Amino acid sequence: MKKLSVVAVVLLVFGLAAPVQGASDLPESHGFYEEMDYLLDRGVLQGYPDGTVRPDEEVTRGEAAIMIGRLKEFDGTQRATEFSDVSANQAASGYIAAAAEAGLIQGHTDGTYRPYESITRGDMAIILERLFIVPFRADVSFTDVSQNMRAYEPIQMIVAANITNGYTNNTFRPHQAVTRSQFSAFLARGLEPEFKNDATIENSYLRDKTKTHIYDTPYGVEHHTYNYVPTRNTLEVGYVWTITEEGNPDFLVDTVEIETREYYSFGQAYSESYTDLKYPIEIGKTWYEDTRYAPPRKITATGVTVETPYRTFTDAVEVTVESRPADMDNGFTYYMVEGFGEVKQVEADGTVSRELIRVE
Template identity: 65%
Template sequence: MKKFIVLAALVLSLGFLANPAAGADDLSESHRFYEEISYLMNRGFVTDYPDGTVRPDTEVTRAEAAIMIGRVKDFDGTQRDTRFSDVSSNQQASGYIATAAKAGLISGYPDGTYRPYESITRGDMAIILSRLFITPFSVGISFSDVSSNMEAYEPIRRMLAANIAIGYPDNTFHPIEDVTRAQFSAFLARGLEPVFKNDATIENSYLRDKTKTYVYSTDTGDGEAHIHRHTYNYVPSRNGFPMGYIWSIYEEDGTLLNDTLENETREEYTIGYPRLEYYIHLVYPAEVGQTWYIDTPYAPQHTITDVGVTVETEYRTFTNAVEVTVEADPDEFQTNSYSYYMVPGFGEVKSVEVDGTVTKELIDVK
């Protein structure tokens, strides 16, 4: 319900006063993806059928997928001939299929067909959406039903990095499973709006809320506390490199410090920097004794030394933190030993050196 309130405010701020989904005969507010479908219908990306139904649980066809992504891109949907032998100008989706194919968002089969009435699979969905949205980053995956020789392998990695898809709790992705209109709507909504990306997470996720700004007091090495604001925002490109949605860190005066990536799979939580390295910040399950090591000069061995820890920050007191201790020889790693504290839904909330010096602390969430 909280998410719906946020969504309603967003919709009103954009000037959409009606809720077309509310009038659909076959879509109740209890449907898992009601909010996502409502969001897309309010923007005109999804429409109902002539009989007033949305048919959320029917499989989405390749033609319908072309229409939906075409509307997102504001393509010309005027019916026309296409390069596909089975899509003529008489086909309702022909205009969107032609423009989406020309833009490189969709492709046909080696025999020259598009097969507009076939259903879209989850693997197909990953391929299409990785082309539709800026998704230059990827994460490692270990799904038991996804192999590196699959066409959808890299797109699936990008969908995880972009918080558009997460897979299933049994560590599968179901790449050949057909996608329903509601599911496709959910994936589209996550690509467009951060509030929905918050749903593409594992249970008890450590990822931060992408609709909020996190303010930290940080010692950058000069012995002084600097105020840094972490904001999840859309950055089309940075220095000529495509970015998309990303966490940006700003100084107190608004100067951009850098951009960071916060990603999570069912195996680990990582922090990274665009075009640079990723660091494993936490491994799962988060249990005492877990250790990991990254063989770089900047990352000595990490060990989970306690769980359920109470940690006081200027923002609030947390009682469910995971303590990670980093044992470091200053001569070898150019850093002191320290501990940092991870909290579900907040990521790292505090970092303390062995002498008690606080080097990072969460002071506000807005």
């Protein structure tokens, strides 16, 4: 995606605006430059009177409400709020009131909002889950997130939506304060597929969300396109991989890819999904051993060379699905590649039942 230029950035510090020329402290080398640039261009993120955006400063709860309000185009006119510590004469009061009325933010049990406190990663997860349509969740076991936490379910959901993936030591750090650049990155990932590509684990098998992946199957040629679907059949959907079939206008399926540091799964929105890989990748690793609803799957080889019409892959993971007397099929093998997910599936008799033919 073409970078959006940062010019004539409008100032707003809790409602006090003044023009500035560029952001002097946001170099292109900053890890979240593009995300902040994107939000600056949209007017969601704004700067300070001295021409800075202070990417590494912590975001206050009031500033978070302002950014959410600008994103949702709420009326930010100052007014009374439901919170005892946010009066009508406070510059952020209009956005805080509007965001609370929309159910996007909440105060504390003592009736305060505490607008000058830094927002935490746990509170951020709660807000983002409300802000964006995320009708599915990941089963991820962060060592510092317990099921009795208010943020537990929202964290699972924003991981599934590729808004965040936690830290490499399997922590989420729900009580850690969020910086302006981090908050910008999370918002940008909720809005743009390109930025979702950055919220992946190391050596991810998730596909590039900015491209269409095309597969040949016995039933026709399928196009998998990542797109935003507000609703489908009255159900909220959000960002999903929509599958269409060449020459068949009636075929349309919304699917989801979910990846944590424990597994990769693929399935239909509001329906079943299957774990295609278990991490870490190890030959002999088997799953679905204790269920009658899915045949066992086993990693049978790594570093496999697989030829497809699209290209020859040289580092595929081979997964064999066992046949069982109660199953309708005779088993099959599929091949997973980093950055492409499943690239080929072969039935037990050697028939190719699915393969990647183009990426556009």
